[in-house]
Amino acid sequence: MARSGETHTTGSDHQSIDAFHDVLVVGGGNGGVSAAGRVQRLGCRNVAVIEPRAVHRYRPLLNYVGGGQAKLDELTSTMASALSNGISHYRESVRLIDPQQRIVTTDAGRRLRYGDLVLAPGLLPDVDAIPGLAAAYHAGWATTTFVPEAATQLWPMIKSTRSGTVVFTVPPEPAPCGGSALKPLFLACDFWQREGVLESMRVVLAVPTDTVLGVPFIDRRLEPYLEKYGVEVHTGTTLSEIDPESRQVTLEGPRGAVPVHNVAMAHLVPPYRPGAWIAESGLAQSETGLVDVEPQTFQHCRFDTVWAVGDAAALNTRPSGGGLRKQVKILGDNIIAARLSKEFGRYDGYTVVPITVERHRALVAEFDRDGRPTGSVPLIDLTRPRVPFWFFDRYLEPLVYQHALLKGRV
Numbered sequence: 001m002a003r004s005g006e007t008h009t010t011g012s013d014h015q016s017i018d019a020f021h022d023v024l025v026v027g028g029g030n031g032g033v034s035a036a037g038r039v040q041r042l043g044c045r046n047v048a049v050i051e052p053r054a055v056h057r058y059r060p061l062l063n064y065v066g067g068g069q070a071k072l073d074e075l076t077s078t079m080a081s082a083l084s085n086g087i088s089h090y091r092e093s094v095r096l097i098d099p100q101q102r103i104v105t106t107d108a109g110r111r112l113r114y115g116d117l118v119l120a121p122g123l124l125p126d127v128d129a130i131p132g133l134a135a136a137y138h139a140g141w142a143t144t145t146f147v148p149e150a151a152t153q154l155w156p157m158i159k160s161t162r163s164g165t166v167v168f169t170v171p172p173e174p175a176p177c178g179g180s181a182l183k184p185l186f187l188a189c190d191f192w193q194r195e196g197v198l199e200s201m202r203v204v205l206a207v208p209t210d211t212v213l214g215v216p217f218i219d220r221r222l223e224p225y226l227e228k229y230g231v232e233v234h235t236g237t238t239l240s241e242i243d244p245e246s247r248q249v250t251l252e253g254p255r256g257a258v259p260v261h262n263v264a265m266a267h268l269v270p271p272y273r274p275g276a277w278i279a280e281s282g283l284a285q286s287e288t289g290l291v292d293v294e295p296q297t298f299q300h301c302r303f304d305t306v307w308a309v310g311d312a313a314a315l316n317t318r319p320s321g322g323g324l325r326k327q328v329k330i331l332g333d334n335i336i337a338a339r340l341s342k343e344f345g346r347y348d349g350y351t352v353v354p355i356t357v358e359r360h361r362a363l364v365a366e367f368d369r370d371g372r373p374t375g376s377v378p379l380i381d382l383t384r385p386r387v388p389f390w391f392f393d394r395y396l397e398p399l400v401y402q403h404a405l406l407k408g409r410v
């Protein structure tokens with residue numbers, strides 16, 4: 001694939017381009033901020049990020065907010081402090097991209113030209129795709145840690161529920177570390193067990209995979225805990241409809257619709273979808289709407305100066321923030337390699353799902369795109385739930401994220 005020309009103002013475009021950036025990044029979440037920091041570290045100057053929000057969130061802590069172990073402000077920082085010094089921030093949303101002309105147009109009408117474009121816009125929670133879900137959130141008996149504003153509602157709900165039927169769901173892929181939705185389930189069960197009320201409750205879990213996580217060597221570790229808490233697991237099952245007034249949650253599984261009546265409280269995670277502008281810009285994979293990149297190199301399948309990482313990229317693996325650690329390093333190297341006509345590095349689909357199974361005990365599921373174990377720490381079995389893994393996930397990882405990953409030190 002030949003690289004397009006490097007000039008940034010041509011003919012009729014001359015008047016209409018507001019600025020040029022050597023590397024322009026779309027999205028100021030985990031992938032975008034880390035990628036911007038990384039390419040700057042590799043020597044790219046004039047790097048900018050387009051991100052409409054003024055705040056940046058370390059989202060893995062949201063599940064600990066829901067489990068009563070963290071506060072929302074602990075995981076929230078300003079975009080200015082998240083970004084490395086010298087990186088520009090446009091507080092706007094991308095509306096359309098012309099990958100041939102290498103022009104990005106924002107909702108403010110700004111037109112930016114780029115040398116290389118990195119897409120990291122994440123996925124959008126599609127609450128409206130499930131009839132009754134928004135109303136159930138509004139009614140106050142259902143919530144989700146996957147929407148920051150709603151995450152704080154879960155712990156009070158868990159604490160005030162002492163009996164009855166409760167429902168937890170894991171979203172279908174693609175989703176931002178969907179399997180981490182098991183964390184609120186286990187934290188709630190651990191709490192109810194310690195309070196002595198779990199035995200009088202019916203705990204229903206719906207997972208989209210054929211087994212609890214769909215990864216056999218991790219399922220083996222999770223199953224004893226599901227048994228210990230007496231969880232009724234519905235595999236191959238997703239959320240299909242909610243009646244917010246009668247408090248009925250309908251799940252859709254291998255045997256059709258499964259109505260769950262009189263739900264006392266529920267942790268219901270919405271399905272996710274990519275932004276429509278990706279397809280409208282001619283950059284999407286037709287089947288999924290995700291950015292159509294080569295899953296091992298992150299380079300777009302048709303436009304050589306377009307790249308994508310993170311949840312919105314078609315990488316044939318389960319999205320996660322931990323996966324971005326590897327993605328961002330290879331992405332940065334490959335952008336430089338493309339400029340120097342050198343060989344690309346390759347990504348094996350590494351992903352990670354940390355799961356707390358008790359209040360202070362977690363396991364770390366690391367695997368590649370084929371579900372094979374890819375342990376990143378030699379000689380330590382991270383799949384065996386332990387207290388230090390919980391401590392790392394809850395307290396140390398947020399520091400590593402803030403001080404190293406976001407700054408491109410990967």
Ligand SMILES: Cc1cc2nc3c(=O)[nH]c(=O)nc-3n(C[C@H](O)[C@H](O)[C@H](O)COP(=O)(O)OP(=O)(O)OC[C@H]3O[C@@H](n4cnc5c(N)ncnc54)[C@H](O)[C@@H]3O)c2cc1C
Nearest residue numbers: 027029030031059060093094121122177310311320321322
């Ligand atoms: C509740 C929860 C728990 C999680 N737990 C874990 C965990 O324990 N471990 C783990 O590894 N991962 C976890 N994750 C997943 C992890 O947070 C994501 O995989 C990661 O944030 C993906 O990064 P991203 O940059 O692709 O997308 P995001 O972090 O979602 O960032 C995308 C950004 O792009 C912006 N954007 C969207 N559209 C546009 C546009 N048109 N123009 C400009 N900007 C745009 C958005 O505003 C957003 O800020 C969790 C996620 C959630 C929600």
